[in-house]
Amino acid sequence: MPNTALLAETGEITSFAGRFFREGFRPRYELAELLHQCYVVGYQSLPMVGITGFIMGMVLTLQSRPTMAQFGAESWIPVMVGLTIIREMGPIITALIFAGKIGSSIGAELGSMRVTEQIDAMEVSGTNPFKYLVATRVLATTLMLPLLTILADAIALYASFLGVNMKGTTTLALFTNNILSGLTFGDVLPAFVKTFFFGFAIGLIGCYKGYFSDKGTEGVGQAANSAVVVASLVIFLLDLVAVQITGLLGLN
Amino acid sequence: MQPESIVQEMPSPAAAPAMAETVLTVDNVSKSFGDNHVLRNFSLALRRGENVVVLGKSGSGKSVLIKCIIGLLLPDAGRITVLGQDVATLDHAAMDRLRAKVGFLFQSNALYDSMTVRDNLLFPLRRHWLAHGPAEEEALVHQALDDVGLAHTAELLPAELSGGMRKRIALARTLILRPDIILYDEPTTGLDPVTAREIDHLIREVQQKYRTSALIISHDMNCVRLVADRVVLLVDGRCYAEGTYEELAGNADPKVHEFFA
Numbered sequence: 218m219p220n221t222a223l224l225a226e227t228g229e230i231t232s233f234a235g236r237f238f239r240e241g242f243r244p245r246y247e248l249a250e251l252l253h254q255c256y257v258v259g260y261q262s263l264p265m266v267g268i269t270g271f272i273m274g275m276v277l278t279l280q281s282r283p284t285m286a287q288f289g290a291e292s293w294i295p296v297m298v299g300l301t302i303i304r305e306m307g308p309i310i311t312a313l314i315f316a317g318k319i320g321s322s323i324g325a326e327l328g329s330m331r332v333t334e335q336i337d338a339m340e341v342s343g344t345n346p347f348k349y350l351v352a353t354r355v356l357a358t359t360l361m362l363p364l365l366t367i368l369a370d371a372i373a374l375y376a377s378f379l380g381v382n383m384k385g386t387t388t389l390a391l392f393t394n395n396i397l398s399g400l401t402f403g404d405v406l407p408a409f410v411k412t413f414f415f416g417f418a419i420g421l422i423g424c425y426k427g428y429f430s431d432k433g434t435e436g437v438g439q440a441a442n443s444a445v446v447v448a449s450l451v452i453f454l455l456d457l458v459a460v461q462i463t464g465l466l467g468l469n
Numbered sequence: 470m471q472p473e474s475i476v477q478e479m480p481s482p483a484a485a486p487a488m489a490e491t492v493l494t495v496d497n498v499s500k501s502f503g504d505n506h507v508l509r510n511f512s513l514a515l516r517r518g519e520n521v522v523v524l525g526k527s528g529s530g531k532s533v534l535i536k537c538i539i540g541l542l543l544p545d546a547g548r549i550t551v552l553g554q555d556v557a558t559l560d561h562a563a564m565d566r567l568r569a570k571v572g573f574l575f576q577s578n579a580l581y582d583s584m585t586v587r588d589n590l591l592f593p594l595r596r597h598w599l600a601h602g603p604a605e606e607e608a609l610v611h612q613a614l615d616d617v618g619l620a621h622t623a624e625l626l627p628a629e630l631s632g633g634m635r636k637r638i639a640l641a642r643t644l645i646l647r648p649d650i651i652l653y654d655e656p657t658t659g660l661d662p663v664t665a666r667e668i669d670h671l672i673r674e675v676q677q678k679y680r681t682s683a684l685i686i687s688h689d690m691n692c693v694r695l696v697a698d699r700v701v702l703l704v705d706g707r708c709y710a711e712g713t714y715e716e717l718a719g720n721a722d723p724k725v726h727e728f729f730a
């Protein structure tokens with residue numbers, strides 16, 4: 218039974234996504250609301266993304282130092298940490314934090330709007346609630362997560378520089394040069410592209426859960442909760458797919 | 470002037486609306502959710518300037534009826550005509566134009582809780598492209614809040630209002646569009662008797678001031694007595710009885726009588 222439920226839900230989310238592409242890009246364009254959502258979604262996550270980015274860079278550096286020292290490869294720390302952060306840790310950690318912060322708040326917000334009939338009220342007020350509420354939020358998360366990831370990467374790399382500098386000494390210029398020399402196009406591009414998909418999934422699932430939330434306050438809590446759970450799972454699945462695709466494209 | 474014509478000036482039941490045009494018809498409408506047959510061949514007509522109350526038990530399908538009228542639910546069978554237009558045949562744009570002329574007061578008020586009272590009122594106005602410039606917007610907001618006696622609340626959030634105030638703001642949000650028809654879903658349920666009577670009088674005042682027609686859903690008998698020109702009794706998804714308050718109150722049928730007992 219849970220299997221059929223899972224399949225049914227996958228189908229429903231897919232058709233919800235289809236509706237986004239059918240309706241989301243037709244007039245009337247909700248530009249003002251889109252900008253507002255970008256601001257809300259981006260600004261709300263800044264502190265969390267900044268802090269986790271910093272800790273991620275610092276911890277990765279400090280943790281890898283003893284092992285690298287054993288092999289006399291301390292000079293490789295910047296390259297190794299840089300690759301780890303840019304290719305994998307930055308995108309995935311930021312996406313998970315973003316799902317926890319934004320996915321749940323979208324789920325709860327739309328859920329309570331559904332329960333208190335605010336969505337119906339919009340509909341009778343000359344507004345397509347799908348476009349006004351869902352399309353704007355999905356677009357906002359799709360556009361903002363890549364930017365937040367770049368920011369988190371930058372902060373993490375700076376933290377890594379601080380970590381390296383705790384014992385040995387290096388300059389920021391040397392450190393940066395070191396990382397850049399180890400990076401290729403194939404490291405950066407796939408990592409950047411997949412964050413759009415992560416952002417899309419988080420917004421879409423949050424909106425889906427809220428938009429179709431069960432009546433009652435319990436439904437709102439459930440919507441917020443399962444928005445995070447499902448989105449996190451989907452992020453990992455997408456990451457797996459991304460690895461396979463970059464492999465096939467010869468970018469690994 | 471003859472004494473009779475003075476009587477005619479009063480908001481008397483049945484008298485004036487008798488010859489007025491019909492603004493809303495519900496014609497043999499049925500609606501089921503799975504095995505739950507909520508409406509079965511329900512019919513109703515609303516004439517210009519008239520207040521019709523639909524009376525029915527909790528769960529009898531009153532909200533479903535009103536949502537079918539405004540196009541939030543699709544009836545399984547039957548026809549609904551609002552201001553001469555068949556609701557089922559309208560596309561999105563035409564539907565929006567029609568909805569600008571039909572106010573809907575939700576049972577739950579449905580105020581946008583992330584917006585201030587002013588933004589709540591401005592939302593339908595702007596979305597229907599009905600205001601021209603900030604000055605006119607401000608005037609309309611002020612007028613609507615004044616009509617419901619809450620001119621000082623414009624900057625508050627819905628969470629900062631009492632239940633009765635929220636109901637009035639929801640009413641103001643409906644009035645700001647100057648609708649031809651207002652659909653009220655249980656305007657007085659859950660309010661204390663004093664506030665409920667105030668809302669009843671407000672409904673009467675609005676009807677007289679703007680000459681609106683209203684379909685009012687209720688099971689509050691005081692509300693029915695005060696605002697109804699005509700009462701329709703909804704039982705088992707059908708129009709079970711119809712008449713003025715006095716006519717139905719005098720009806721001996723047990724299913725009618727239990728509402729008036």
Ligand SMILES: Nc1ncnc2c1ncn2[C@@H]1O[C@H](COP(=O)(O)OP(=O)(O)OP(=O)(O)O)[C@@H](O)[C@H]1O
Nearest residue numbers: 502505507525526527528529530531532533534576
């Ligand atoms: N969207 C829906 N899906 C399934 N069933 C519904 C839906 N909306 C209403 N119903 C069912 O229709 C019936 C009538 O509901 P409705 O809300 O119209 O009652 P009501 O007359 O407005 O009652 P109340 O006075 O308590 O508001 C109920 O049995 C309800 O379970």
Ligand SMILES: [Mg+2]
Nearest residue numbers: 531532576654
């Ligand atoms: Mg109801």
